[in-house]
Amino acid sequence: MSGISLGMTAWAFMTGVAMIKSGMSITEAVAMSLLVFAGSAQLAAIPLIAAGAPLWVVFAAAFCVNLRFVVFSLHLRQYFMFLPRARRLWLGYFTGDVTYVLYTRRFPEPPETDQQRRAQMAYLWGGNCANWSFWQTSSMLGIFLGNALPARWGLEFAGTLALLAVACSLATSRLRALSALIAAVAAVALVALPYRLNIVAAIAVAVAACLFVESRRPLPAGEREDAHAG
Incomplete structure (x- = not known):
């Protein structure tokens, strides 16, 4: 976790400043x-709340930005159903x-024994506690110091760069x-939409396009043979 703490700290600090x-x-x-x-849901919701957007728009933006966690949780379900x-x-x-x-890279397969379950839980909780501590400490600093920092420091841009670094590491x-x-292209093309709905629309476009690409991608030889056998 120490290797990524710098980027997470900058992102969390910027989020705290943005709220204030x-x-x-x-x-x-x-x-x-x-x-x-x-953090991404917070940064999506904050400007909508400040602009007085309808509550459903705030919820929709936060929901769409966090849709990736549905995929994460479906993957982790087989690890933690016990x-x-x-x-x-x-x-x-x-x-x-x-x-x-980090967890899924370290443990590509679900645990099968009690010892494996304890080891995997210890690894995940260690990362979670470190991540939560980094985030909350930096976010609180941003909240309590936000009013004292001049706008000319370009903190919004620094936060964008930190978020971009995290996003690139996941690609x-x-x-x-x-x-x-x-x-990214869809968000820029639809930037004129009110209440930053371009973010919601961009996510929908990207999901639809990637589902189409995935459906058109040829299966590996082994999977093709299984499909024909079925």
């Missing part, structure tokens, strides 16, 4: 940081993009890189 600069009170900003533990539902929900709150990626395949490129 948008007009939120310190209490509201602290509550949002603790309850909405998802846990009670309440513990799975608690684990889901703490699990972020980076800890998910580990051609299809993921393609989806990011399509979403």
Whole structure:
């Protein structure tokens, strides 16, 4: 986690500053940081809240930005179905993009024995606690120092760069890189939409395009033989 802490710290700090600069009170900003533990959803919702957008628009933007966590949770389901539902929900709150990626790289297969379950849980909780601590500490610094920082420092741009670095680190395949490129082009092309709905539309376009590409991609030889046999 230490290797990625710098980028996460910059991103979290910028998110804390953005909440205060948008007009939120310190209490509201602290509550949002603790309850909405998802930086991209926070950055998508903050300008909409500040602009007085309808509540459904705020929810739709946050939901679409965080759709990737549905995929993450479906993948992790086979790893943690041995846990009670309440513990799975608690684990889901703490699990972020980076800890998910590191965990699945370290453990490509679900555990089969109690010893493996304990080892995998220890690894994931170690990453989650470090990630949560980095994020909340930097976010709180941004919240409490936000009003003292001059706007000319270009913190918004720094936060964008930090977010871009995290996004690029997750583009580990051609299809993921393609989806990011399509979403970026669509977001720019639709920037005139109100309430930043270009973000929601860009996600929908990227998902639809990648599902189409995935359906047209030829199967490997082994999978083709299985399909013909079926």
